[in-house]
Amino acid sequence: MYLNTIALSPERLQRFQEIASTSIGPLIEGAIKYTIPLAIIAFSIGLIIAIFTALARISSNKFLRAIARIYVSIIRGTPLLVQLFIIFYGLPTIGITIDPFPSAVIGFSLNVGAYASEIIRAAILSIPKGQWEAAYSIGMNYSQALRKIVLPQAARVSVPPLSNSFIGLVKDTSLAATILVAETFRRAQEIASMNYEFLFVYVMAALVYWVICFILSIIQGRIEIRLDRVVGKTGGLS
Amino acid sequence: MISIQGLKKSFGSQEVIKNVDLEIEQGKVVVIIGPSGSGKSTLLRCLNVLETPNGGVLSIDGQKLDFNSAVSKKSISAFRRLTGMVFQGYNLFPHLTTTGNVTEGLTTVKGLSHKEAVKKAELLLDKVGLADHKDKYPFQLSGGQQQRVAIARALAMDPKVMLFDEPTSALDPELVGEVLRVMKDLAHEGMTMAVVTHEMRFAKEVADEVIFIDEGVIVERGAPAEIFNHPKHERTKKFLSLLQV
Ligand SMILES: Nc1ncnc2c1ncn2[C@@H]1O[C@H](COP(=O)(O)OP(=O)(O)O)[C@@H](O)[C@H]1O
Ligand SMILES: [Mg+2]
Numbered sequence: 323m324y325l326n327t328i329a330l331s332p333e334r335l336q337r338f339q340e341i342a343s344t345s346i347g348p349l350i351e352g353a354i355k356y357t358i359p360l361a362i363i364a365f366s367i368g369l370i371i372a373i374f375t376a377l378a379r380i381s382s383n384k385f386l387r388a389i390a391r392i393y394v395s396i397i398r399g400t401p402l403l404v405q406l407f408i409i410f411y412g413l414p415t416i417g418i419t420i421d422p423f424p425s426a427v428i429g430f431s432l433n434v435g436a437y438a439s440e441i442i443r444a445a446i447l448s449i450p451k452g453q454w455e456a457a458y459s460i461g462m463n464y465s466q467a468l469r470k471i472v473l474p475q476a477a478r479v480s481v482p483p484l485s486n487s488f489i490g491l492v493k494d495t496s497l498a499a500t501i502l503v504a505e506t507f508r509r510a511q512e513i514a515s516m517n518y519e520f521l522f523v524y525v526m527a528a529l530v531y532w533v534i535c536f537i538l539s540i541i542q543g544r545i546e547i548r549l550d551r552v553v554g555k556t557g558g559l560s
Numbered sequence: 561m562i563s564i565q566g567l568k569k570s571f572g573s574q575e576v577i578k579n580v581d582l583e584i585e586q587g588k589v590v591v592i593i594g595p596s597g598s599g600k601s602t603l604l605r606c607l608n609v610l611e612t613p614n615g616g617v618l619s620i621d622g623q624k625l626d627f628n629s630a631v632s633k634k635s636i637s638a639f640r641r642l643t644g645m646v647f648q649g650y651n652l653f654p655h656l657t658t659t660g661n662v663t664e665g666l667t668t669v670k671g672l673s674h675k676e677a678v679k680k681a682e683l684l685l686d687k688v689g690l691a692d693h694k695d696k697y698p699f700q701l702s703g704g705q706q707q708r709v710a711i712a713r714a715l716a717m718d719p720k721v722m723l724f725d726e727p728t729s730a731l732d733p734e735l736v737g738e739v740l741r742v743m744k745d746l747a748h749e750g751m752t753m754a755v756v757t758h759e760m761r762f763a764k765e766v767a768d769e770v771i772f773i774d775e776g777v778i779v780e781r782g783a784p785a786e787i788f789n790h791p792k793h794e795r796t797k798k799f800l801s802l803l804q805v
Contacts (some may be wrong), residue, residue, distance in 0.1 A: 452651040453653065455610050455645075455647070456645075456652070458610060458637075459608060459714070460644075460665035460669060460717050461637060461641040461669040462665070462669055463637055466669065470664060470668050471653055474655050475653075475654065
C-alpha cells in the first residue's frame with residue numbers, strides 16, 4: 323500500500339507534468355526577480371567593500387589593517403545562515419527592522435566583501451614590485467600607481483577566482499529563503515508544501531540554479547579568453 | 561647638476577652605501593662599474609629615492625633633499641620627477657600598449673590631454689626607433705624593443721638626469737647594440753646620465769668618467785682610458801681582469 327503511493331504510476335507522471343507546467347513560471351520568476359538581482363547587487367557592493375578591505379590589509383596603517391583583519395575574520399569565521407538571521411531576526415529586537423531583500427543584500431555583500439578581499443589582496447601582492455617602482459619612477463604617487471598600474475593588472479589576475487565566487491554566490495542566495503525573500507528556492511518550498519512532491523519540485527529548483535550557473539560559466543570562459551588575448555598569456559614581466 | 565654628499569644606506573645591519581660623495585656635471589655621462597652586490601643599484605635607487613637613504617644630502621638641478629633630517633613624501637615625489645629611471649628588467653606596464661606606456665605618466669602625472677600625450681609619445685617612439693610598434697603590447701616586443709620603450713617612457717617626463725641600471729644585461733647579445741645606440745644618441749644630445757653597465761665599449765666611447773664601486777665605497781674614478789688602462793687600486797685591477805676573461 324505504502325510502496326504503491328511512491329511508485330511512479332502513469333497517473334503520478336501525469337501529475338508531475340501538471341506541476342512542472344504550473345510551477346516553472348514562479349520558479350523562474352523567483353530567479354529573475356530575486357536570485358539574480360540579489361547576486362548582482364550583493365556582488366557589486368561586495369566588490370567595492372573588498373577593494374577597500376584589501377587596500378586596508380596591505381596598508382602601512384596598523385589601525386586600518388587591524389579593522390580589516392577583524393572584519394574578514396568575523397565574516398569568514400561565522401556561518402552565513404547565522405549572519406542572515408542576526409540581520410533579519412536579531413536586529414529588530416534592538417529596534418532595527420530591515421525588509422527581507424535589503425537584509426539579504428547586506429548579509430551577502432558583507433560576505434562577498436570579506437571573501438573577495440582575500441582574492442584581491444592576493445592579486446595585488448602578485449603584481450611584481452618592479453611595476454610599483456616603474457610607476458613611482460615616472461612620478462606617480464601611491465594612489466596613481468595603484469589605480470593606473472597595479473589595480474588594472476590585479477583585476478585581470480582576479481577575474482577567474484572572482485567569477486568562481488560569483489557562481490558560488492548565486493547558489494548561496496538560496497539561503498535568503500530562510501529570511502523570507504521570495505527567491506527561487508523559497509518559491510520551491512511553497513509549491514512543495516502544497517503538493518507534497520518534494521523530490522520533484524526541489525529537483526526542478528536545482529535545475530533552475532544549474533542553468534543559471536551553466537550560462538555563467540560559459541560567460542566566464544569567454545571573459546578569460548578575451549583577457550588572455552589582450553595581455554598575453556604571460557601578462558607581467560620579470 | 562647632480563651632487564651627492566655623505567650618502568648612506570643600510571639594509572638592516574648591512575651597510576650598503578658608505579658615505580658616498582659624487583658630483584656629476586650637466587651633460588656628462590658617468591659609467592658606474594663594480595662587482596655584483598657592491599651597491600651600484602642601491603646608489604641609483606637612492607638618487608631617485610626608490611630607496612630612502614639613511615643619511616646624506618642629494619641635490620639635482622638645484623633641488624635639494626637632506627636625509628639627515630625628516631623628508632616629506634611630497635618633496636620626494638617632486639625630486640623624483642627630476643630623474644628618469646631605466647631598469648634592468650624593463651618593467652614595462654604589460655596592460656598598456658607601447659604608446660600607453662609612454663603616455664601614462666604624461667596624462668596622469670603631468671596632466672596633459674590624451675591628444676597632446678599621444679603626440680609627444682609618437683615623437684619619442686620615433687626617436688627610439690619604434691614608430692612601427694606603437695600599438696603593440698610589451699609581450700609582443702623583443703627585449704631590446706621593450707627596453708627602448710622604457711627609455712621613451714622615462715624621457716617623456718622630461719627628466720634632468722637619466723639613470724640606467726644595467727639596461728642591457730637582461731638582453732640577448734644581438735639586441736644590446738640597439739639599446740646602446742639609443743643611449744649614445746641621448747648622450748650626444750647632452751643628457752646628463754648615470755649608467756651602471758659592464759659594456760666596456762660603451763664606457764670607452766661615451767663616458768666622461770668611470771667610477772669603480774666596491775663594498776659601498778667609490779674606490780676609484782677617472783677618465784675611461786685611465787681606469788681601464790691604468791687602474792691604480794688593486795681591487796680595480798682585479799675586477800677589470802675578471803671582466804676581460
Ligand atoms: N631591498 C633590499 N633589502 C635587503 N638587502 C638589499 C636590498 N637591496 C639590495 N640589498 C643588498 O645590498 C647589497 C647591494 O645591492 P645592489 O645595490 O643591488 O648591488 P649591485 O647593484 O652592485 O649588484 C647587496 O648585498 C644586496 O643583497
Ligand atoms: Mg644591480
